[in-house]
Amino acid sequence: MATSLVNRTSATNQTLCFFRLSFNFLKSFNTSSSSANPSSTASSSQKPKRKKKKNLFEVSQFLPNWGIGYHMAKSHWKNVSYEITKINLYKDGRHGKAWGIAYKDGIPADAPKKISGVHKRCWRYIPSLSKSLEMKPTSPKSTETAQEIEAQAA
Template identity: 65%
Template sequence: MALMADRAAMARTLGFFKHSLTLIRSFSASATSTPSNAAPTSVAKKPKRRKKKKNFFEVARYLPNWGLGYQMAKTHWVGVSYEITKINLYKDGCHGKAWGIVHKEGKPAADAPKKISGVHKRCWRYIPNSKKAIESQPVPEVQAA
């Protein structure tokens, strides 16, 4: 019984000693820190949220006429894109089917349109230097004198 009482007294003493050391550390840390360092530590920074990538129809939505005639590709494709020829859009505007002509290295690789696979995957991007975008810009004509 005496041993149990001694252990309890020892545990209380050690607990008090640990708390006093923690208190001393907190005072010494706040005294040595500068005001510029205090602001970031007091406010916990939230981790940046990763931007959600867009599926085919979410990209095409912002193009004129739902992107017909424009080129789009998946983000991980290198040198391959589709020129959009037809879109079958479902009611919600984020789902459907699409057809296009495959382009490799900027040149058509096929004559007939092909159904585009993976249109609902979130990895699509618009190719800004497509033929339609270049054709829509007015070309200044030079007159021979």
């Protein structure tokens, strides 16, 4: 009878020990998660969500003719831009190759060259340079030659 009592008490001690361990585990889990939640919600409400920057192709996809003839620059560049002359897109539309004329302080370079870093997420469209180039008046020589051609045809 004594052995049965010893066996019974050891079995109850083992079950109590198991319940204590599981209760302590649950208690530590609940306290760590409850203390982490308020701080994470507070930090997320204070910080604005950062906007994902775009690569050259993601910027140019909304421009007419995939941005050919428009000016693009990296966001950290000062007084430097590219006028896009050619774009070679891959099938997904987010990757490819691009060529353009480099402009530094509004002065164009000699010939178009391949643009490096087109997949980096730091490109922006420069509307002021594109509009100024579109609004340039035509040269007086071209209007004079057009008038001469009309006079000869008449």
